[in-house]
Amino acid sequence: MTTTFNEPFSLQRRNLKGKTERLKHWGFANETDKLTDVLLGSPAYLRHLATSSLSRKHLRENPCNIQTAQAQHKELVSAYEHFGVRVHWHEPTPELPMQVYSRDSAVMTPYGMIITAMSQPWRRGENYAAIRTFEKLGIPIYDMVTAGTFEGGDFNVIEDGVVLIGCGGARTNEDGARQVKEWFDKEGWETRLAFIDEYYVHIDLMVVPIADKLTAVCLDCTDPAIVTWLKGKGHDIVNVPFQDTMALGCNFMSLGNSKIIAPTASKTLIEQLKARGFEVAAVDTAEISKTGGGIHCMAQALRREAA
Numbered sequence: 315m316t317t318t319f320n321e322p323f324s325l326q327r328r329n330l331k332g333k334t335e336r337l338k339h340w341g342f343a344n345e346t347d348k349l350t351d352v353l354l355g356s357p358a359y360l361r362h363l364a365t366s367s368l369s370r371k372h373l374r375e376n377p378c379n380i381q382t383a384q385a386q387h388k389e390l391v392s393a394y395e396h397f398g399v400r401v402h403w404h405e406p407t408p409e410l411p412m413q414v415y416s417r418d419s420a421v422m423t424p425y426g427m428i429i430t431a432m433s434q435p436w437r438r439g440e441n442y443a444a445i446r447t448f449e450k451l452g453i454p455i456y457d458m459v460t461a462g463t464f465e466g467g468d469f470n471v472i473e474d475g476v477v478l479i480g481c482g483g484a485r486t487n488e489d490g491a492r493q494v495k496e497w498f499d500k501e502g503w504e505t506r507l508a509f510i511d512e513y514y515v516h517i518d519l520m521v522v523p524i525a526d527k528l529t530a531v532c533l534d535c536t537d538p539a540i541v542t543w544l545k546g547k548g549h550d551i552v553n554v555p556f557q558d559t560m561a562l563g564c565n566f567m568s569l570g571n572s573k574i575i576a577p578t579a580s581k582t583l584i585e586q587l588k589a590r591g592f593e594v595a596a597v598d599t600a601e602i603s604k605t606g607g608g609i610h611c612m613a614q615a616l617r618r619e620a621a
Contacts, residue, residue: 321337321338321339321340321452321453321454322454323448323449323452323453323454323455324426324454324455325445325455325458326455326456326457326458327425327426327454327455327456327457328425328426328456328457328497331500332500332501332502333501333502334425334456334501335425336424336425337424337425337426337454339617340422340426340451340452340453340616340617341422341423341424341425341426341616341617341618342422342424342471342615342617342618343424343474343618343620344471344472344473344474344523344526344618345470345471345523345568345615345618346523346524346525346526346528346568346570346618347570347618347619347620347621348569348570348571348618348619348620348621349397349399349567349568349569349570349615349617349618350399350400350617350618350619351399351400351402351615351616351617352394352399352400352401352402352567352613352614352615352616353402353403353404353416353447353613353614353615353616354390354391354394354401354402354403354404354414354416354612354613354614355403355404355406355413355414355415355416355612356403356404356406356413356414357380357383357384357387357414357602358384358406359406359407359408359410359411359413360378360380360383360384360411360412360414360602360605361380361411361412361605362377362378362380362604362605363411363412363436363605363606365412365434365437365605365606366485366515366606367512367513368515368560368606369604369605369606373604376604377604378601378602378604378605379601382601382602383601383602383604383605384602386597386598386599386600386601386602387414387602387612389597389598390575390597390599390609390612393575393595393597394575396595397569397573397575397595399569402447402451402616404416404443404444404447405443405446405447407443409439410437410439410440410443411436412436412437412440412605412606413440413443414602414605414607414612415606415607415611415612416612416613416614417466417467417518417610417611417612417613417614418430418432418437418440418465418466418467418607418611419432419437419440419441419443419444419465419466420441420444420448420466420614421466421469421614422453422614422615422616423456423469423471424474425456425501426453426454426455426456427444427448427453427454427455427456428455428456428457428458428459428464428466428469428494429441429444429445429455429457429458429459430459430464430465430466430490431458431459431460431462431463431464431490432463432465433463433465433484433485433486433487434485441458451616453616456497457497459490459493459494460493461489461490461492461493462486462487462488462489462490462491462492462493463485463486463487463489463490464486464487464490464491464493464494465485465486465516466614467480467485467515467516467517467518467519467607467610467611468480468481468482468485468486468491468516468517468518469494470517470518470521470522470523471523472523472529472544472547472549473523473526473527473547475502475503475504476503476504476505476506476547477498477503477504477505477506478506478508478517478521478540479491479494479495479505479506479507479508479517480507480508480510480516480517480518481507481508481509481510482509482510482511482512482513482514482515482516483512484512484515485512485515485516486516491507492507495507506540506543508521508537508540509537510537514535515606516611518564518565518610518611519532519559519562519564519565519608520532520535520536520554520559520564521536521540521544521564522564522565522566522568522610523568524552524568524574524587524592525568525570525572525592527547527548527549527550528549528550528552529544529549529550529551529552530551530552530553530554530564530566530583531544531551531552531553531554531564532553532554532555532556532558532559532564533551533553534555534556534559535556535559552583552586552587553582554580554582554583555582558579558580558581558582558583561577561579561580561600561603562577562579562580562599562603562607562608562609562611563576563577563579563580563581563582563583563608564580564583565577565607565608565609565610565611566580566583566608566609566610567609567610567613567615570618570619570621571621572590572591572592572593573592573593573594573595574587574592574593574594574595575594575595575597575609576594576595576596576597576609577596577597577598577599577600577603577608577609578596578597578598578599578600579598579599579600584596597609599612
């Protein structure tokens with residue numbers, strides 16, 4: 315489904331001196347308000363490639379069954395539709411087998427899309443295809459990463475005006491992370507770099523906002539200084555155990571209004587959220603996640619409405 319708003323398309327909307335005007339239709343103030351529009355990538359041409367240490371391990375021991383993975387993705391789409399979220403799509407092409415992970419090639423901000431700079435050569439074409447998608451949808455480009463490598467899973471809006479930027483070196487390197495940090499410093503945001511081991515791929519493997527002042531964190535693998543920083547902002551922490559995290563159990567999608575889409579394998583998180591009154595749609599993504607990403611990786615929030 316495609317919905318077009320009258321937002322002038324631009325390849326560089328960012329005010330180089332800061333104080334860029336926020337978008338009127340697309341975008342969001344945070345990653346936990348009500349999700350109205352999401353961008354997904356089709357698994358039609360999905361292949362299991364060695365994109366990370368976790369996907370390499372599965373490739374050696376128990377490769378992804380692509381048909382099962384495609385069926386699981388359909389269930390994920392159904393969950394979004396069940397909650398009334400409008401689903402938009404990248405145009406699938408055989409040359410882009412990992413495009414199902416729509417958060418990697420770009421990332422939405424309140425000011426427009428950032429086009430990232432993918433680390434792995436077989437994925438760089440996704441950046442160019444993403445520009446075509448956003449032109450079609452009428453979503454302007456805030457800017458494009460040019461100083462190094464940077465991927466969308468490392469841009470984590472903790473709350474309005476506060477962003478946590480992951481830097482593991484292998485996928486997002488320090489040059490790319492610092493370029494994006496500089497942009498948002500100029501916008502007046504509080505920006506914090508999180509240096510993580512490349513084993514964890516992106517920051518959204520271990521830290522993902524759930525709701526206002528409520529964040530899921532794998533305490534076993536997250537820098538205690540980051541946890542202290544979050545708590546200092548008044549965030550309540552929901553701990554996701556290490557084994558669940560390694561099965562991408564901390565990689566879920568907040569829909570706002572106390573609704574969450576989470577992987578069925580994340581039993582501890584689901585139990586804790588239900589105890590807090592959340593409605594959780596549990597989707598089995600175990601097979602598709604063998605290829606290197608979870609529910610949060612497979613979704614690009616395009617528009618959220620403030621409560």
